[in-house]
Amino acid sequence: DAGVTQSPTHLIKTRGQQVTLRCSPKSGHDTVSWYQQALGQGPQFIFQYYEEEERQRGNFPDRFSGHQFPNYSSELNVNALLLGDSALYLCASSSSRGGNEQFFGPGTRLTVL
């Protein structure tokens, strides 16, 4: 049973560019949450997707957007990249049918130059 997978593992972009990160949830999970983890910090909640809609959102600007597909996989898009967007981006999946325990993927390390 594959856990949460994320791609790519590493990414280097320059300021002003756009980036798309991808996440496949654990089998049987229908809810995907995205977190940003800056170096030396705990993860910060970006948003959560359920039934292909954004259900909750953290304190992140509109440059951060997302999407969930019918197969429950999800994308995180960041426009007009800033140096401060450099971080580990974590995806977590959970099931709405019980527990709501979130399982995390290994993350995508984004570096903005």
Added chain:
Amino acid sequence: TQLLEQSPQFLSIQEGENLTVYCNSSSVFSSLQWYRQEPGEGPVLLVTVVTGGEVKKLKRLTFQFGDARKDSSLHITAAQPGDTGLYLCAGTYSSASKIIFGSGTRLSIRP
């Protein structure tokens, strides 16, 4: 402003020693979790506590939820090098809500 404050931020101790990590907040949470994160990996859930005063044990790790559900502690007995990692406490306000993480405690155990 960090809703969950962890202390200490860094801890380096000798193998075999005991340690306690603290997680404090001014907010009341419906549940609180402890995660361990290793380099290049996402956080892995260790335990969830939901009842004020609750104590859970996981081998050499003991977790306690404060009576008012605002704070928690993690105690490790006879630390081993394999315990090295970033320990994160996190809280939720309801079963389906976002997870709010603390800033973490980076633990290093010297052989």
